[in-house]
Amino acid sequence: MNTFYSPSPRDASIYQMDGFLIVPGLFDEEEISLLRNIARADREKTERAHGVQDTGQALSKIWLSSDTTRKDIYNAVCHSKRMANTMSCLLSDEAYLYHYKMTMKEPLAGGAWEWHQDYGYWYNNGCLTPNMASCYIAVDNATRENGCMQLIKGSHHMGRIEHGKAGQQTGADEARVELALQHMELVYAEMEAGDALFFHSNTLHRSDQNHSSHPRWGFICCYNARHNPCENRSGHPSYTPLDIWPDEDVLAIGREQWENMAVAQ
Ligand SMILES: O=C(O)CCC(=O)C(=O)O
Numbered sequence: 001m002n003t004f005y006s007p008s009p010r011d012a013s014i015y016q017m018d019g020f021l022i023v024p025g026l027f028d029e030e031e032i033s034l035l036r037n038i039a040r041a042d043r044e045k046t047e048r049a050h051g052v053q054d055t056g057q058a059l060s061k062i063w064l065s066s067d068t069t070r071k072d073i074y075n076a077v078c079h080s081k082r083m084a085n086t087m088s089c090l091l092s093d094e095a096y097l098y099h100y101k102m103t104m105k106e107p108l109a110g111g112a113w114e115w116h117q118d119y120g121y122w123y124n125n126g127c128l129t130p131n132m133a134s135c136y137i138a139v140d141n142a143t144r145e146n147g148c149m150q151l152i153k154g155s156h157h158m159g160r161i162e163h164g165k166a167g168q169q170t171g172a173d174e175a176r177v178e179l180a181l182q183h184m185e186l187v188y189a190e191m192e193a194g195d196a197l198f199f200h201s202n203t204l205h206r207s208d209q210n211h212s213s214h215p216r217w218g219f220i221c222c223y224n225a226r227h228n229p230c231e232n233r234s235g236h237p238s239y240t241p242l243d244i245w246p247d248e249d250v251l252a253i254g255r256e257q258w259e260n261m262a263v264a265q
Contacts, residue, residue: 019156034254058111110210120163126231
């Protein structure tokens with residue numbers, strides 16, 4: 001029988017202290033290969049992806065969805081017991097799905113994400129408190145060369161920072177980021193495919209352009225706490241109970257979706 005991850009009290013306290021938690025191998029090799037193969041072949045999604053220019057004029061590509069009606073691998077991951085329970089534990093409240101997205105850095109071309117807090121965006125969506133979190137799942141190995149995530153350890157304790165424009169992106173106040181970097185540790189989250197990075201919505205993070213010959217795709221699932229009021233907006237819903245799916249569904253639904261895609265091609 002498979003055993004799936006659930007957070008220990010120590011994991012929860014690392015998240016509270018550092019503002020992030022890395023869980024190696026949250027998804028196994030077959031699960032992450034299915035997610036990668038499906039996502040790369042998923043023209044419906046990739047054709048909808050849009051580019052957001054960084055300050056160096058390179059494009060950071062992303063698609064975003066809050067659709068929960070489809071029985072596909074994206075929903076199987078977002079609804080999986082291991083993910084839902086971890087998020088509820090880290091938020092100390094019932095977690096619900098806010099949205100999910102794929103960020104895609106193509107070899108030698110993928111743009112950077114400038115320093116920001118996710119709550120720098122979500123504050124403007126009428127979310128009352130920053131008790132929200134995301135999970136970045138490495139779809140490809142993420143290294144310094146292909147633009148892995150970078151985080152400032154403990155920066156969620158700074159509270160919300162002013163955000164303005166950074167290229168076409170929303171970026172955190174540069175002076176404040178500089179100050180944080182003088183006092184707090186910068187962490188490069190190098191990850192293997194299938195590893196997961198849970199991070200608080202006020203944790204400052206960024207990633208570099210991809211100067212390598214390898215793609216760097218990341219699937220990011222974002223959650224809000226039930227008792228954190230948020231305006232109901234398109235792609236950014238207010239509280240909707242999260243249906244929890246068995247962990248085994250990631251494989252079962254992924255295999256079926258991949259077979260159907262292969263037949264359709
Ligand atoms: O994919 C990345 O490197 C970061 C993306 C990100 O920060 C975001 O979507 O909020």
